Amino acid sequence: MNWFEQCIKDNSVIKPGNIIKVDSFLNHQLDIAILDRLAQEFYEYFKKKPITKILTIEASGIALSCSVARLFQVPVLFAKKAVSLNIDPQTYQSTVYSFTKKVTSQVVVAKQYLDASDQILIIDDFLAEGAALGGLIDLVNQANATVVGIGIAIEKGFQKGGSLIRQQGYDLKSLAIIDNLDAQQIHFRNEVSS
Amino acid sequence: MNWFEQCIKDNSVIKPGNIIKVDSFLNHQLDIAILDRLAQEFYEYFKKKPITKILTIEASGIALSCSVARLFQVPVLFAKKAVSLNIDPQTYQSTVYSFTKKVTSQVVVAKQYLDASDQILIIDDFLAEGAALGGLIDLVNQANATVVGIGIAIEKGFQKGGSLIRQQGYDLKSLAIIDNLDAQQIHFRNEVSS
Numbered sequence: 001m002n003w004f005e006q007c008i009k010d011n012s013v014i015k016p017g018n019i020i021k022v023d024s025f026l027n028h029q030l031d032i033a034i035l036d037r038l039a040q041e042f043y044e045y046f047k048k049k050p051i052t053k054i055l056t057i058e059a060s061g062i063a064l065s066c067s068v069a070r071l072f073q074v075p076v077l078f079a080k081k082a083v084s085l086n087i088d089p090q091t092y093q094s095t096v097y098s099f100t101k102k103v104t105s106q107v108v109v110a111k112q113y114l115d116a117s118d119q120i121l122i123i124d125d126f127l128a129e130g131a132a133l134g135g136l137i138d139l140v141n142q143a144n145a146t147v148v149g150i151g152i153a154i155e156k157g158f159q160k161g162g163s164l165i166r167q168q169g170y171d172l173k174s175l176a177i178i179d180n181l182d183a184q185q186i187h188f189r190n191e192v193s194s
Numbered sequence: 195m196n197w198f199e200q201c202i203k204d205n206s207v208i209k210p211g212n213i214i215k216v217d218s219f220l221n222h223q224l225d226i227a228i229l230d231r232l233a234q235e236f237y238e239y240f241k242k243k244p245i246t247k248i249l250t251i252e253a254s255g256i257a258l259s260c261s262v263a264r265l266f267q268v269p270v271l272f273a274k275k276a277v278s279l280n281i282d283p284q285t286y287q288s289t290v291y292s293f294t295k296k297v298t299s300q301v302v303v304a305k306q307y308l309d310a311s312d313q314i315l316i317i318d319d320f321l322a323e324g325a326a327l328g329g330l331i332d333l334v335n336q337a338n339a340t341v342v343g344i345g346i347a348i349e350k351g352f353q354k355g356g357s358l359i360r361q362q363g364y365d366l367k368s369l370a371i372i373d374n375l376d377a378q379q380i381h382f383r384n385e386v387s388s
Contacts (some may be wrong), residue, residue: 029255029307030270032263056255059272062224066257069226077223078253113223 005043005176007034014184018158019100022143024172026153027060027125032067038175039067040125042151045173047074049148051121053077055140057107058133061124064153068123075163077114079107079136092142096135099128104110107135111143118145127152127174130161137170157189198235198288199227199382202348207376208260208386213294218290220347221254222321226261233261236317236345240266243342245270245315248269248360249307249334250300251326255318258347261271262317271308273330286336289331292323301329308381313340321346324355331364351383 001009013021015137025031051072056065065076082105087093091108098105114120120140127133133150140147147170155162155174158181165172177189195203207215219225229260231366245266251261251273259270275290276299286300308314314334321327327344334341341364349356351366361365371383 023304024307025269028270028274028304029271030260030263031266032260032270035260036264059256059274060252062256063260063270066224066226066260067227068226070230073226076257078222078224079251110217110222111217136227178345179198 001188002176004038004067004153008176008178009186012186014181014186018156018170018176018181020154020156020181020186023156026064030063032063035064035067038064038153039071041175042068042121042173043071044147046121046151046171050119051148052114052117055079055109055114055120055122055136057081062169063127065123068121068151072121073137077109077115079109079139081105081107092139094135094138094142096131099131107132109137114139114143114145116144118143119148120145121150122147122150125153127155127161127165127172129160130159130164133161133165136172149173151175158190196370198232200348202370202372203380204296206380207373208375208380212350212375213303214348214350214372214375214380216279216319216348219260224257226257229258229261232258232347234369235264236262236315237265240301240343240365242314244313246311246313247315247344249273249303249308249314249316249330251275251330255322258319260291262315262345266315267287269307270301273303273333275282275299275301287338288329288332290325293325301326301333303333308339309339312337313342314339316341316344317346319347321355321359321366322353324353324358324364327355327359342360345369360386 026129054069054076069076071164150172152174155177157177157179166184180187248259248263248270260369263270344366346368349371351371351373
């Protein structure tokens with residue numbers, strides 16, 4: 001078990017419905033030292049790519065993205081969520097269904113901050129069904145920009161998002177992959193690789 | 195004009211209704227170097243206070259808060275917004291009216307991350323009517339914690355939030371105060387002080 005898997009094991013709460021809460025350091029309270037250490041791992045993995053911008057989605061992807069962006073010396077762009085939205089011709093918009101909240105949201109970025117020259121590293125805290133990630137990839141495609149990599153802190157390997165994204169050929173790096181939450185125990189995938 | 199006022203002048207768009215958009219570096223795209231420089235100013239101002247935690251509100255307060263928290267070596271806690279919410283006895287909740295979005299939201303933090311021993315520095319990107327800030331102060335008070343300071347990147351000095359907060363005796367540091375947006379020009383308050 002690596003340091004981050006141990007950190008998850010020590011600091012998470014498992015809830016009914018395959019929910020794992022990591023509120024103490026990743027998505028409510030934020031432990032900056034942990035985020036910076038995760039960012040360093042993403043940097044080591046993706047540093048040879050010509051990344052121009054980090055793309056994430058509000059709210060819990062923002063903090064980790066800032067730590068990553070500092071190392072690459074590039075800006076973060078965070079997609080905004082709106083339950084309903086007028087069509088604004090100055091934005092790219094995609095639709096995302098949240099399986100946890102059971103609502104459909106629009107995710108939006110301003111066109112002026114994403115264009116065909118951009119080499120995008122997408123960062124997010126969690127990957128489960130892959131709905132949010134699919135929306136972000138769609139936004140990048142609308143801009144004719146390129147997704148050069150995807151960095152996820154915690155992938156729920158028992159949900160389909162990760163395998164779908166890998167089948168599509170994306171360079172996906174998850175720093176911890178949980179294969180199941182059986183009987184209140186967290187089981188990590190032995191080898192975490194893209 | 196200091197560097198940050200110049201940065202606002204160079205990188206903002208003024209919209210009808212006294213709206214100033216700083217999407218290029220502060221609340222959609224994020225310029226980490228600018229955020230870190232703002233954080234350094236907050237650190238210099240508040241460094242003698244025994245701060246235990248940074249409190250902010252999703253989404254656009256998170257990035258700046260992370261930069262500040264790194265300097266103080268304390269965690270960030272970000273309040274979550276929900277349009278409607280069941281009463282959860284494990285959370286503190288307050289109600290915030292957004293003047294820009296014209297909706298009332300609940301802002302929520304888990305009780306386990308805020309207690310009477312906490313010395314809180316509140317950080318946010320904007321202060322206008324002070325509604326969000328009022329909600330955050332209310333959450334701190336519910337926990338019997340202490341607000342030891344409030345750091346704001348851009349205060350709209352022509353709206354009432356800043357003066358209300360100062361009247362209540364809070365140590366409020368705004369790094370730029372816009373006194374008016376008359377005729378598409380930004381006029382800063384001459385002396386930015388608490």
